[in-house]
């Protein structure tokens with residue numbers, strides 16, 4: 001869902017303890033980004049599982065229960081990961097739904113674009129809704145179809161862990177599913193706990209940075225990495241040039 005009455009834009013300091021930045025931003029923002037260090041995350045899942053609530057909790061440390069229909073807001077924030085400042089962009093999405101066709105999933109085109117755009121994936125279900133859990137496997141397959149090659153940084157979040165008495169999905173099912181997707185399972189409550197949500201998002205950011213390789217946040221799109229040619233070693237070039245010159249001088253004097 002989309003947040004009503006988004007807070008006024010502010011700035012987030014790198015420790016995450018200052019004002020927050022919670023503004024929709026253009027898809028390819030040029031301003032206010034740490035150059036070459038942008039982590040793009042998309043949050044996906046069935047209806048009503050708490051996708052927006054999790055994002056808002058992560059960004060503002062608050063739980064806001066009053067939403068209107070989600071139009072897919074994009075939020076940004078700077079975070080410090082392993083001592084380095086990184087621009088984090090988080091895309092909220094409308095819900096996906098299971099359906100009966102062979103692909104098994106209804107997914108708006110807008111969501112497909114977000115999946116293509118993203119570097120890391122938060123797959124969310126509600127522990128109180130077994131149907132939302134059942135969407136995760138087809139959803140992951142869908143992400144795989146869009147990114148057929150390479151490593152897909154992913155976490156699985158079982159939200160609404162405060163509603164234990166309404167639980168329909170045991171924690172071990174979440175863990176098993178996450179492991180089969182190659183990710184980690186986090187049980188969280190956007191309503192009651194900031195820390196669990198924070199840890200989940202930061203873990204995914206770290207996975208994304210790791211997947212980029214070298215920890216510098218530079219993206220290798222489509223798995224194709226063209227190594228930058230090494231700049232010539234000027235000292236070595238000068239040495240060789242002097243060598244050639246002196247041998248020419250020698251041969252000229254011996255003539």
Ligand SMILES: Nc1nc2c(ncn2[C@@H]2O[C@H](COP(=O)(O)OP(=O)(O)OP(=O)(O)O)[C@@H](O)[C@H]2O)c(=O)[nH]1
Pocket residue numbers: 001002045046047048049050051052053054064065066067069070093094095159160161162163188189190191192
């Ligand atoms: N008890 C409880 N309620 C939650 C939690 N997270 C979200 N909710 C509530 O669940 C409802 C759905 O939350 P949203 O964040 O709008 O869920 P969404 O997945 O973005 O929903 P869609 O727009 O349908 O995709 C809201 O009424 C929230 O207040 C949670 O951790 N615990």
